[in-house]
Amino acid sequence: MPSSEHGARGRPHDGAGLPPFELVVREHGPRVLAICRSRLDAADVDDAWSETFLAALSAWPDLPPDLDVAAWLATVARRKCTDVHRARTRRRTDPVAELPEVVTEDEPDEGEGVWRHVAGLPTKQRQVITYRYLGGLSHARVAQLVGGTEAAARRAASDGLKALREKEIR
Amino acid sequence: MNDRELLNRLHDRFTADAAAAGLLDVAYRVIDSPLGRLLVAATQDGVVRVAFALEDHDAVLADLAARVSPRVLEAPARLDAVTRALTDYLDGRSRQVDVPVDLRLLRGYRREVVGALPTIGYGRTATYAEMAAATGRPGAVRAVGSACANNPVPLVLPCHRVVRSDGSEGGYRGGPEAKRQLLALEATPFATA
Numbered sequence: 097m098p099s100s101e102h103g104a105r106g107r108p109h110d111g112a113g114l115p116p117f118e119l120v121v122r123e124h125g126p127r128v129l130a131i132c133r134s135r136l137d138a139a140d141v142d143d144a145w146s147e148t149f150l151a152a153l154s155a156w157p158d159l160p161p162d163l164d165v166a167a168w169l170a171t172v173a174r175r176k177c178t179d180v181h182r183a184r185t186r187r188r189t190d191p192v193a194e195l196p197e198v199v200t201e202d203e204p205d206e207g208e209g210v211w212r213h214v215a216g217l218p219t220k221q222r223q224v225i226t227y228r229y230l231g232g233l234s235h236a237r238v239a240q241l242v243g244g245t246e247a248a249a250r251r252a253a254s255d256g257l258k259a260l261r262e263k264e265i266r
Numbered sequence: 267m268n269d270r271e272l273l274n275r276l277h278d279r280f281t282a283d284a285a286a287a288g289l290l291d292v293a294y295r296v297i298d299s300p301l302g303r304l305l306v307a308a309t310q311d312g313v314v315r316v317a318f319a320l321e322d323h324d325a326v327l328a329d330l331a332a333r334v335s336p337r338v339l340e341a342p343a344r345l346d347a348v349t350r351a352l353t354d355y356l357d358g359r360s361r362q363v364d365v366p367v368d369l370r371l372l373r374g375y376r377r378e379v380v381g382a383l384p385t386i387g388y389g390r391t392a393t394y395a396e397m398a399a400a401t402g403r404p405g406a407v408r409a410v411g412s413a414c415a416n417n418p419v420p421l422v423l424p425c426h427r428v429v430r431s432d433g434s435e436g437g438y439r440g441g442p443e444a445k446r447q448l449l450a451l452e453a454t455p456f457a458t459a
Binding site: 113114115116117118121125126129142145146149150153154156157 | 269272273276277279280283284287289292294327328330331332335336337338339340
């Protein structure tokens with residue numbers, strides 16, 4: 097087990113931290129709307145927009161102040177569009193000969209339940225999981241953000257995923 | 267529906283979803299009042315901040331993001347009851363702003379002083395020295411002054427009722443004119459009492 101769970105990156109409440117999330121919604125709402133529109137039917141745009149910002153709001157307090165918010169949100173939005181699209185496809189009852197996409201091994205399901213479990217992880221694992229799998233950042237970039245080496249970030253991600261899998265299997 | 271209307275609708279739905287998911291840590295709204303525009307913010311526990319027009323509202327929100335949580339959203343619905351209570355008070359229809367309060371921005375003696383403010387009744391005043399005595403620290407007159415000056419929830423907890431020993435009004439977060447206005451409001455006979 098990694099022993100450097102704590103102290104890698106404290107964010108003291110010094111007033112120089114993250115802006116109120118309201119500013120993020122106001123500033124990036126139109127761009128996320130454009131992304132959702134470009135990828136989904138009109139009927140699904142509302143869901144994807146809302147879920148993008150809910151996921152972002154959930155992760156927001158753990159994000160580093162120097163994160164490229166626009167790029168990160170675009171990644172989240174694209175993932176949410178994929179989720180909404182998949183959910184819609186799954187709901188269809190016509191027997192299409194199309195098998196559901198296989199979820200790759202290191203990509204956690206982003207369903208509601210997972211977030212509850214992610215919230216319960218140790219700080220570093222939670223941060224790494226959030227950046228890597230919600231934000232789609234590389235291990236190297238994640239290491240820059242949370243401190244420590246790339247190998248440590250990789251290990252924290254793997255430990256976090258293992259913990260999540262155990263909870264989900266139960 | 268144009269994009270602005272759509273985004274406003276999406277925003278409303280999103281804040282409702284965020285509240286339902288327990289992710290709305292600080293909800294705020296801005297209300298027009300006889301004292302000017304007031305920013306009112308509440309956690310799930312109660313009103314955490316009331317800011318006057320002459321305070322920089324953006325700075326107030328940034329401070330809440332840093333000291334309470336960055337999950338700050340403009341979500342008027344959570345402030346409906348507070349807005350009604352404040353408006354009733356400021357329009358002279360009620361004697362108190364009776365809503366849950368969250369004093370997490372204060373610690374120690376300041377919290378004690380601010381918590382004791384409701385003991386001064388409507389239309390009455392107390393001096394800084396009297397408040398110091400009432401809170402068991404008669405020597406702490408200056409500390410009472412700074413506690414009142416930094417009251418995060420003015421109007422809700424009535425720091426405007428604390429005045430100087432010589433009877434003059436003393437300072438106020440909302441400016442001296444606001445303090446005069448409030449004392450005048452409370453000096454007016456209460457119509458429906």
